[in-house]
Amino acid sequence: MGMLDHAGARLTAKPEEAEILVVNTCSFIDTAKQESVDTILEMARHKTEGRARKLIVAGCLVERYRDEIQRNIPEVDAVIGTGELDSILAAAGIQQPAPAAPSPFTILKHDAHADVRAGREAEAGTHRNVPAEISFRAEGDLREQQGRFRRDDWQGAAHLLPTYLYDESTPRLLSTGKTSAYIKIAEGCDHPCSFCVIPNLRGKFRSRRFESVVAEAQQLVARGVREITLIGQDTTCYGEDLGLKDGLATLLDALARIENLRWLRFLYAYPNRITGRLLETIAKHDNICKYLDVPLQHASPDVLKRMKRGASAEIFLKTIDKVRAAVPGIALRTSFIVGFPGESPRDFELLENFIKAAKFDWLGVFNYSDEEGSGAFGLDAKVSKRTIESRRRKLMKVQQGISKRAKQAWVGREVLLLAEGPSEETELLWEGRTQFHAPEIDGKVYINDFGRLEKLQPGHFYRAEITEAHDYDLVARVVSPSL
Ligand code: SF4
Numbered sequence: 078m079g080m081l082d083h084a085g086a087r088l089t090a091k092p093e094e095a096e097i098l099v100v101n102t103c104s105f106i107d108t109a110k111q112e113s114v115d116t117i118l119e120m121a122r123h124k125t126e127g128r129a130r131k132l133i134v135a136g137c138l139v140e141r142y143r144d145e146i147q148r149n150i151p152e153v154d155a156v157i158g159t160g161e162l163d164s165i166l167a168a169a170g171i172q173q174p175a176p177a178a179p180s181p182f183t184i185l186k187h188d189a190h191a192d193v194r195a196g197r198e199a200e201a202g203t204h205r206n207v208p209a210e211i212s213f214r215a216e217g218d219l220r221e222q223q224g225r226f227r228r229d230d231w232q233g234a235a236h237l238l239p240t241y242l243y244d245e246s247t248p249r250l251l252s253t254g255k256t257s258a259y260i261k262i263a264e265g266c267d268h269p270c271s272f273c274v275i276p277n278l279r280g281k282f283r284s285r286r287f288e289s290v291v292a293e294a295q296q297l298v299a300r301g302v303r304e305i306t307l308i309g310q311d312t313t314c315y316g317e318d319l320g321l322k323d324g325l326a327t328l329l330d331a332l333a334r335i336e337n338l339r340w341l342r343f344l345y346a347y348p349n350r351i352t353g354r355l356l357e358t359i360a361k362h363d364n365i366c367k368y369l370d371v372p373l374q375h376a377s378p379d380v381l382k383r384m385k386r387g388a389s390a391e392i393f394l395k396t397i398d399k400v401r402a403a404v405p406g407i408a409l410r411t412s413f414i415v416g417f418p419g420e421s422p423r424d425f426e427l428l429e430n431f432i433k434a435a436k437f438d439w440l441g442v443f444n445y446s447d448e449e450g451s452g453a454f455g456l457d458a459k460v461s462k463r464t465i466e467s468r469r470r471k472l473m474k475v476q477q478g479i480s481k482r483a484k485q486a487w488v489g490r491e492v493l494l495l496a497e498g499p500s501e502e503t504e505l506l507w508e509g510r511t512q513f514h515a516p517e518i519d520g521k522v523y524i525n526d527f528g529r530l531e532k533l534q535p536g537h538f539y540r541a542e543i544t545e546a547h548d549y550d551l552v553a554r555v556v557s558p559s560l
Contacts, residue, residue, distance in 0.1 A: 078249075078250040078252065079247065079248030079249035079250045080162065080163070080165055080166060080247070080248050081099075081165060081166070081169065081171065082248065082250050083248035084166050084171045084172065084173060085171065086169065086171055088250070092119075092120055092123050092127075092129070093123060093127055093128070094128075095123070095128075095129055096128065096129060096130050096131070097129070097130065097131045097133065097169045097170075098120045098123060098124065098129050098131065098132045098133065099133045099134075099135055099165070099169075100113070100116050100117050100120055100132070100133070100134050100135065100136075101135045101136045102116075102117070102134060102135065102136040102137055102138035102139065103136065103137050103138070104136075104137040104138040104140070104141045104142070104278065105137065105273070105274060105275055105278065105448075106443075106446035106448065107446045107448075108446070110138065113136075113138045114138075117132075117134055117146070117150055117153065118150070120132055121150060121152035121153070124152045125152060131154045131155075131168075131169060131170065132152050132153050132154055133153070133154060133155045133156070133157060133165070133168045133169065134146055134150075134153050134155075134156050134157070135156070135157040135158075135162075135165070136157075136158075136159060137159060137278045137279070139156040139157060139158045139159075140158050140159055140228075140234060140235070140239070140277075140278045140279075141228070141231055141233070141234050141274075141277075141278060141450075142231075142233045142234070143156055143158065143233050143234060143235055144232075144233035145232065145233040146233075148233075154168070155168035158235065158239060159239045159241065159278065159279060159280075160238070160239025160240055160241035160280070161239075161241070162241060162243070208240060210242075210286070211240050211242060211283050212283065212318045212319065213281045213282065213283060213318055214267055214281075214282055214314070214317050214318045216267045216282075216317075217265075217267040217281035217282050217318070218281075220267050220269060220276075220281075221281060225267070225269060225276055225277075226238055226276055226277055226280065226281065227277070228277050228450060230449065230450060231277075231449065231450050238277075238280035238281065239264075239265075239279065239280045240280060240283070241264070242264055242283060242285050243261070243285075244285065244286070244289045244293075245289045245290075245292040245293040245296065251297075251302075253516065254497075254535070254536055255300075255301050255302070255536050256301065256302060256303045256304055256495065256535075256536035256537075257302065257303070257304040257305075257306070257495075257516055257536075258297050258302045258304070258305055258306070259305075259306050259307075259308050260290060260293055260294060260297070260305055260306070260307050260308070261285070261307075261308050261309055262284065262285055262290050262307050262308070262309050262312060262315050262325075262328065262343075263282060263283065263284040263285060263309035263310070263311070263312065263314065263315050264279060264280070264282075264283055264285075264309065264310070265279045265280040265281045265282045265283055265310060266279065266281075266282055266310035266311050267281060267282045267314070268311065268347065268386075269385040269452070270374070270384055270385055270386055271383065271384050271385045271451060271452030271453040271456075272374075272384060272414060272417060272445065272446075272448070272451055272452075272453045273448075273451060274448045274450050274451050275310055276310075277450055279310060282310070282311065282314055282317075282318065283318055284314075284315050284316050284317070284318050284319050284321075284324065286319070287316065287319065287321070287324075287327075287328060287331075290307075290328060290332075291328075291331055291332065291335075294332050294335055294338070295335055298335050298336075298337050298338050302338075303337065303338065303339045303340065303495075303536075303538070304338075304339065304340040304341075304342075304495065304516075305332065305338060305340070305341050305342075306342050306343070306344060306515065306516060307325075307328075307329075307332075307341075307342070307343035307344070308343070308344050308345065309345065310345065311345060311346075311347050311350075312325055312343045312344065312345055312346065313325055313345075313346045313347045313350035313351065313355070314347065314350065315328060316328065323352055323354045323355065325343065325355060326352065326354045326355045326357075326358040329341065329343070329355075329358050329359070329362070329365055330358050330361075330362070333358075333361075333362035333364050333365050338364055339364055339538065340364060340366050340495070340512055341362075341364055341365050341366065342365070342366040342368050342512075342515060344370045344515065345370055345371075345372065346369060346370065346371040347371075348371055348373060348388060348393065348396055349387075349388065349396075351369070351371065351396060351399075351400065353399075353403070356399070356400060356403035356404055357403065359403075359404050359407070360403055360404045366512040366513070367404055367406055367407040367408060367512060367513065368407065368408045368410070368512060368513055368515060369400060369404075369407055369408070369409055369410070370410040370411070370439075370515065371396075371409070371410070371411055372411055372412045373393055373411045373412075373413065374386060374412070374413060374414050375413055375414060375417065375420075375424075375428055376389065376390035376393060376413075376427055376428045376431035376432075377389075377390070377420070377423075377424035377425075377427040377428060378390075379419075379424060380417050380419070380420055380424050380428075383417065383418070383419060383453070383456065384414075384417060384453070385452065390427060390428075390430070390431040390434075393431070393435070394431070394434060394435060397409065397435055408438040408439065408512075408513035408514075408519075409435075409437050409438050409439070410437065410438065410439035410440070410441075410515070410518070410519065411435075411437050411439075411440055411441075412440065412441035412442065412443060413428060413432075413440070413441075413442050413443070413472065414442075414443050414444075414445050415428070415442055415443070415444060415445065415465055415468040415469050415472065416444055416445035416460040416462075416464065416465030416468060416469075417445050417453065417460070418445070418453055418456035418457065418458050418459050418460065419456065419457075419458040419460075420445075420460055420468075425468055428472070429471065429472060429475060432472060432475055432476060432479070433475060433479070436479050436483065437476070437479070438480075438483065438513065438519075439480075439518070439519045439520070440472075440476045440480075441518075442469045442472045442473055442476075443469075444462075444465045444466060444469055445460065445465060447459065477548050477549075480520075480548055480549050481546075481547075481548045484520075484546035484547065484548070484549070484550075484551060485546045486546075487543045487546055487551055488543055488544065488545065488546050489542070489543065490542070490543050491540060491541070491542050491543075491556065492511045492522075492540075492541055492542075492543060492553070493511065493512065493538055493539075493540060493541075493559055494509040494510070494511055494522060494524070494538065494539050494540070494541040494553060494555070495509055495510050495511075495536070495537075495538055496508075496509045496524065496533045496534065496535055496536070496537055496538075496539055497509055497510065497535060497536075498535040500521075500523060505525070506523045506524060506525055507523070507524040507527075507533055508521050508522065508523060508524070509521075509522045509523075509524055509539075509541070509553065510522060519549075520549035520550045520551070521549075521550045521551075522541075522543075522550070522551045522552070522553050523550060523551070523552045523553070524541065524552075524553050524554070524555060525544075525552055525553075525554070526544070526553075526554035526555065527555050528554060528555040528556055528557070529557075530555055530558070533555065537558065538558075538559040538560075539555045539556070539557065539558055539559055540555070540556040540557045540558075540559050541553040541554060541555050541556055542554050542556055
């Protein structure tokens with residue numbers, strides 16, 4: 078979006094108005110693929126029946142089904158993989174603006190895309206022509222040798238894995254409002270989780286330069302952003318490829334010092350990478366949200382072993398105790414997969430008991446999706462879809478009770494609230510978030526009383542009192558603005 082905007086394209090969120098349509102896709106599980114394909118087909122209709130002239134498909138679906146998309150959906154004019162972002166202007170038929178000073182498009186200057194398109198990369202390994210500024214971890218190199226990133230059995234996928242990383246000079250448009258922004262600090266993943274094809278789609282783990290992340294955060298705050306969420310497939314590995322020890326903690330420490338940055342958080346910690354230094358850093362800075370999202374995936378040691386993640390409920394409970402002791406009041410989010418091949422009733426019971434014992438603030442449960450190219454695809458003892466769904470429902474019911482009781486304890490507390498705007502459900506209410514709610518994913522705080530204020534400003538912070546609690550959501554009354 079930033080590159081298109083920078084080149085003079087006028088962006089619209091209304092497909093019926095657009096001359097060029099870009100569909101950014103996801104393909105890590107079946108439902109995401111289906112949603113992506115449905116959207117492409119819906120947009121294709123704007124081309125055949127409406128005013129659109131070009132249809133471009135970008136993102137992870139392209140990494141997996143490059144040829145098939147173009148073969149099966151002839152309305153698609155161009156495809157752009159996750160490592161080919163700088164091809165967007167050519168695909169859209171828009172002239173690249175003359176670069177002022179050093180060009181932001183310094184990445185992948187060699188025409189690796191041409192190799193991908195011509196299929197010449199097939200025998201050269203998964204990574205070739207890697208830009209000099211990109212480094213990998215020894216663990217990633219080893220996993221590559223073990224075949225972790227191979228996609229030979231994915232018909233239509235290019236063999237060359239993406240190596241792209243944006244930097245602070247890459248043009249960017251915020252789609253998350255003026256106050257809140259995500260910063261991707263690393264890309265790719267070297268972990269061997271057997272259910273997951275994300276490494277095959279995104280490539281080996283690589284970190285953005287430390288100074289680049291800090292510069293981008295400073296620029297965003299100067300533009301009025303007050304909440305920054307750091308993301309990556311695994312943020313807790315940040316900096317390992319750059320030779321940094323405790324890279325994420327060091328980065329958080331530097332970012333927390335940026336004046337006027339009110340909330341800073343990171344998503345997706347790998348459980349055994351939550352170091353004492355990381356927890357100390359979260360505890361030390363008032364503007365680092367007391368919030369940790371650590372996907373655990375399961376609690377049964379047998380299932381975790383087959384998932385190639387390791388650990389157990391006992392180990393996780395110790396980690397959770399350590400986290401809560403180091404950062405009192407921290408909100409914990411996790412997610413689990415139910416129905417992994419071979420998950421027995423005993424494994425499931427173990428998981429259920431673990432959830433009751435751990436009492437997470439926020440929890441997501443995903444149904445196992447059997448993905449071609451993942452290690453688990455070849456495993457036997459698959460669990461039926463019906464059993465998987467009933468297990469998911471059961472866990473969500475358990476969590477509902479835990480959440481309901483925990484949310485009651487919030488009533489009467491005074492909190493700092495970021496007002497987001499009128500509620501989608503009714504104009505009589507506004508919606509907001511506390512530091513314990515990450516954007517878009519956790520429950521909501523509804524504001525039904527503005528106190529002495531006539532109106533609220535979206536993107537502004539307020540002191541508020543929690544007056545009611547529901548299963549997952551809270552209701553608040555504004556006490557005063559917080560400047
Ligand atoms: S750590 Fe996350 S992204 Fe990486 S392989 Fe495991 S599940 Fe996939």
